[in-house]
Amino acid sequence: MNFDRVKEKLEILADAAKYDVSCSSSGSRRKNKNNGLGNSDGMGICHSYTQDGRCVSLLKILLTNVCIFDCAYCVTRRSNDIKRAAFSVQEVVDLTINFYRRNYIEGLFLSSGIFKSPDTTMERLIRVAKKLRLEENFNGYIHLKSIPGASDELMHEAGLYADRLSVNIEIPTKEGLKLLAPEKNHKDFIQPMKAVNNAIQEYKHEKEKSRRIPAYAPAGQSTQMIIGATGESDRDIMYSANFFYKKYNMKRVYYSGYVPVTDDDRLPSLGTQVPMMRENRLYQADWLIRFYGFEVSEIVNENSLNLDMDIDPKLSWALRNMSQFPIDINKAPKELLKRIPGVGLKSVHKIVEGRRHRQLNWQHLQSFGIALNRAKYFISCNSKIHYSNDIDPFKLKQNILLESNSKYSKYFNYQLTLF
Amino acid sequence: MNYITYDGSYAGLMTILYDIFQYKIESPIIQSRTIKDVGLYENINVITCESKAAKTLNYLKLFLSIGELELIRNIFLSEEQLAEQLIISVLQKTIKNKSSILKDFSNSNVLKIHKINKSVNREKHRMKAFIRFKKVDSDLFYAECEPDFDVLPLIIKHFSRRYANQKWIIFDSKRKYGIFYDLTQVQFIQLEKNSSNIINSQRSGEHDYEQLWSTYFERTNIKSRKNTKLFIQHVPKRYWKHLTELK
Numbered sequence: 001m002n003f004d005r006v007k008e009k010l011e012i013l014a015d016a017a018k019y020d021v022s023c024s025s026s027g028s029r030r031k032n033k034n035n036g037l038g039n040s041d042g043m044g045i046c047h048s049y050t051q052d053g054r055c056v057s058l059l060k061i062l063l064t065n066v067c068i069f070d071c072a073y074c075v076t077r078r079s080n081d082i083k084r085a086a087f088s089v090q091e092v093v094d095l096t097i098n099f100y101r102r103n104y105i106e107g108l109f110l111s112s113g114i115f116k117s118p119d120t121t122m123e124r125l126i127r128v129a130k131k132l133r134l135e136e137n138f139n140g141y142i143h144l145k146s147i148p149g150a151s152d153e154l155m156h157e158a159g160l161y162a163d164r165l166s167v168n169i170e171i172p173t174k175e176g177l178k179l180l181a182p183e184k185n186h187k188d189f190i191q192p193m194k195a196v197n198n199a200i201q202e203y204k205h206e207k208e209k210s211r212r213i214p215a216y217a218p219a220g221q222s223t224q225m226i227i228g229a230t231g232e233s234d235r236d237i238m239y240s241a242n243f244f245y246k247k248y249n250m251k252r253v254y255y256s257g258y259v260p261v262t263d264d265d266r267l268p269s270l271g272t273q274v275p276m277m278r279e280n281r282l283y284q285a286d287w288l289i290r291f292y293g294f295e296v297s298e299i300v301n302e303n304s305l306n307l308d309m310d311i312d313p314k315l316s317w318a319l320r321n322m323s324q325f326p327i328d329i330n331k332a333p334k335e336l337l338k339r340i341p342g343v344g345l346k347s348v349h350k351i352v353e354g355r356r357h358r359q360l361n362w363q364h365l366q367s368f369g370i371a372l373n374r375a376k377y378f379i380s381c382n383s384k385i386h387y388s389n390d391i392d393p394f395k396l397k398q399n400i401l402l403e404s405n406s407k408y409s410k411y412f413n414y415q416l417t418l419f
Numbered sequence: 420m421n422y423i424t425y426d427g428s429y430a431g432l433m434t435i436l437y438d439i440f441q442y443k444i445e446s447p448i449i450q451s452r453t454i455k456d457v458g459l460y461e462n463i464n465v466i467t468c469e470s471k472a473a474k475t476l477n478y479l480k481l482f483l484s485i486g487e488l489e490l491i492r493n494i495f496l497s498e499e500q501l502a503e504q505l506i507i508s509v510l511q512k513t514i515k516n517k518s519s520i521l522k523d524f525s526n527s528n529v530l531k532i533h534k535i536n537k538s539v540n541r542e543k544h545r546m547k548a549f550i551r552f553k554k555v556d557s558d559l560f561y562a563e564c565e566p567d568f569d570v571l572p573l574i575i576k577h578f579s580r581r582y583a584n585q586k587w588i589i590f591d592s593k594r595k596y597g598i599f600y601d602l603t604q605v606q607f608i609q610l611e612k613n614s615s616n617i618i619n620s621q622r623s624g625e626h627d628y629e630q631l632w633s634t635y636f637e638r639t640n641i642k643s644r645k646n647t648k649l650f651i652q653h654v655p656k657r658y659w660k661h662l663t664e665l666k
Contacts, residue, residue, distance in 0.1 A: 003627045007634055014638040035583045045548045046653070048664055050640040053649030060639065095631070101560065101585060102552045104632050104663070137584075259643055274644055354524040364525050 001094055010095070012085040016065040016076050017111055020168070021224055021256040025057040025106035025141045028163035028219035036137030038100055038107070040163060040219075044141075045106050058109040058143060059099055063087055063124060067113030071181035073170070073229050075261045076113045086115075092128045093136060100140050107141030107163070108132070118149035118188075126154065129161035141219070146196070148188035155195040159203075159217035164251070166222040167192050172240040176230030179266055196221055197248045220251035227282065228275040229258040229267055234307045235300040238285060242296045245289075255282040281307040288314055291345060292338045310401065315341040315374055319393040329365065329381040330355050340378050342371030373403045420448060422462045427451035429495050432503055433472035435465045436510055449503040482513050487521050493539040494532055496569045505532055543570045547577050549654075550589060551663045554625050560587040564661055571598050575605045629663050636664035 026044030046055035062076070064086035070078040087095075096108045110128055114121050125144050132138040144158050146167040158165055167189050171177040174186050196217060203216035223244055227237060241253040257279040260270045285307055288294040292314070299313050300306070308316045318325065318341045327336050329351055337348045350368040354360055359382035366372060376387040377396060391399075421444050425431040432449070439447055450462075479488065491510070494502050509528055512520050523529050545566075552560035560582070571591050578589065579600050590597035590610060599608045659665040 003631070007631055010631060010634050011638050014635050018639045018641055032580055032583050037582070037584055039581050041577075041580075045544070047548045048636060048662065049650055049653040050636070051647065051650050052641050052644035053646040053653060054641075054644075055653075056636065056639060059635065061635075098628050099632060099635075101582070102554070102628065102632070102663075103550050103562070259641060276644065350524040353522040357523045358525050360525060367527070367530055368524060 001091065006087075006091055006095070009085045009087055009091070010061070012083055013062045013065060013087060014060070016113075017060045017062045017109075019075070019256065019259060019261075020060065020109070020111060020145070021054070021254045022109065022143070022166060022222055022252070023055045023057055023060070024164075024222070024252060025143075026219070027251055028141060030139050030141070030163065030215065030218065032139045034137060036139050037097065038138055038140035040106070040139070040141045047103065047105055057106045058141065059096055059105045059107070060109040060111075061087070061092070061095075063092065063110060063112035063121075063128070064115055065113045066115045068116070069114055069181070069183050071170070071184065072262065072264045072266050073180055073226055073258065077262075080262065089124065089127050089131060093131050096132060096140075097136055097138065100138070105140075107143070109143040109145075111145035112147065114147055118147045119151055119154060122147045122150035122154045122158065126158050126161065129158070133161045143219075146192040148184060148192065150192055152191070152195040155192045156199050159196055159199050160214065162217055164219035164222060165192075165196050165217050166224070168224045169240070169244070170224070170226055171230055172225045172227075172232050172237045173230065176232060179230060193221060193223070193244075193248045200249070221248060222252040222254065223250055224254040224256055226258050227255050227279055233300075233305040234278070234282065234285070235305045237282060238289075238296050238300045241286060242289065253286065255279050255286070277309055278307070281309065281313060285313045288317075293335055294339075311397065312341070314339070315397075315400070318378055319397055322393055325378040326380040326386075327378060329379050330359050340375055342374035342378075344370075374400055421446070422450060423447045423465055424450050424462045425465045426467050428467055429492065430469055430472035431465065431467040432495060432506065433475040434468045436507060437468075437471040437475045438465055439507070439511070440514070447507065449507055451503070478514075479510065482517060482519050483521070484519075487519055490521065490532070490536050493536050493543075493573070496573065497535045497539045498569055499535055501531075502535070505535075539568050539570065539573075542566050542568045543573045545658070546570055546574050546589075549658050549662060550574075550578075551661060552587060553629075558586060560585050562587070562589045562661075563592050564589065565593040565657075566591065569594060571596070574598075579605050633664050 023046075024044055025040070026042060028040040029042045030040040032039040044057055046057045048056040050056060064084070065076045065082070066084050066086060067074075067076045067078055075082070092108070092110065096105075099105045100107070108128075110125055112121050112125055125147070129142050129144055132142065142162045143164040143166065144162040146155060146158065146165050148167060155165070169189050171180055177184065177186055200217055200220065203213060207213045225237065225240065237255065244250045244253055257275040258268065259274050260268055260272050263270055285299050288299060289296055294317070298317055304316075304320070307313050318339070324339070327340055329337070334348060334352060337343060337351055338345070343351075347368050347370045351360065354364060354368070361381055361383040362372070362385065365375070365381060377400070380386060423435055425435055435447070435449060438444070476488070483491070491506055494506055505528055509520060509532060520526060521529060521532070524533070546564060550562045550564060552562045555561045569591075571589060574589070575598055578587065582600065584602070586601055588597050588599045588608070595609065597608045597610060598605050654662070654665070
């Protein structure tokens, strides 16, 4: 291995891959077989963090940043005048194995610019994974990026070696995609997802009959969309995400605040702030749908097109639905407890277990780590003190904001929004 | 007050539990013999007995799940000052009730235990993440660490499963002992020589991989999203000196 050359390639091809937010290495159980190298035990490990606080668990690189497409939002687009490079299959294998042996990483996340054709590119990605699994006996995590437009046969093969497959939908609306990536077709993103989802279902079905069936993309599929590049609403985004969760059984949808990388009239100008707050709210809303039993329409709808920036989406929902409160901590079923602002899943667990032993009061709730500054207006418990929720939601919101010390408060100067 | 001293081992603590039930000792105060000021009081010294410890653990299995037993052990490995006291008090109560009280989150001792457990588990997880091996002579991979809690026993399974086909040592330089995997099993080791001897005998290629990793780390950063506070929260500074990419 020529270190200087590989280092140079790594500089270029890690740099180009960093805008993909997916970093998860969880959800796959892959045992270390035949005294090989590595395993995945279901729980991902972040081995390091970048200066911006994002997890580093996988070696995330592009195979090449040569690309035949010219999508406006992408650094690697054809018309961008940048240095191009390409790893050989063996170089990626060596880097992965050697980083893994030193406990730097959980595995590999391999993506690529599209060179020649989608199938040629996809085929090369598969070769890396295949070599790692079959020649190196590597059982660590592998995430392959599916190439839009790749054939069903190749997608099928990819799932035999990868733990997770993903294809980035990039832009949450069809119209936005048409504007920023006119050469790409919405259908080209959907087709590989469909192929992989079908194969996953098929293998699941087969596995019920025989244990010998090999693992097929055991960590499932994920996708990502860029937020804030095309003026879409949070409702557009959440409905789009929900579609992928429901229709293609996505394990995760990632939201990636647009980082301006190019001067293009169709896009926010260079130097525009990355919408980190909005990204954060979208992930909160995503969690409410996946783990807290909320329907998308309860969080975003015609009346609330966008998520509140100054309060979290659960609180926002509660303020719109005051009639559902107060919830009795000592009696309410789990499903209702989950809907109390400031009460997370772990607190719900503590409440349910704790109240078996005695009636819970404010002190107990405080000791569970519940955010009482928000929660207290929405609950009743075994105590004479009641915090009135019988006030106008707008005032209640102001009260809560005054009492809370959000790390984001510097972004708000309590000006009334115009909309 | 009954002051009990012991050798500081887990089996020792389980022996104490056996004895206080045998002799019906009410609210004992437990002190490891490593603590200096034990001479002030009259002490009962409990001598560790493997068979009593095993009996205790077996008995506890009637009321506690495997997870709950692990939790108790985690508390012990936390080296917290009150750890033994907490363990004895909740186990006494568990045995008295003939059922686990570890899920009674309205009991303040139980909450304390879960809090310590959370810290120990976090440290355990961090050691799985922040261990950095260097390849040294004879294909041995060596790592040094200084965990806040004594978590090496808790990460043996993880590393021996993951790195089944390479020899490795993880050395806790704070507690001066290590775990060594020789391709078949893991054993506890003391290193006689200063560990820097091992590092010095490094192969020349090692530096190249460290550089490649640092390069990757630097290049994967997005400058316009810089968030130092969050970064330090994830990777507290005390871990930096053992992290290749942050040295």
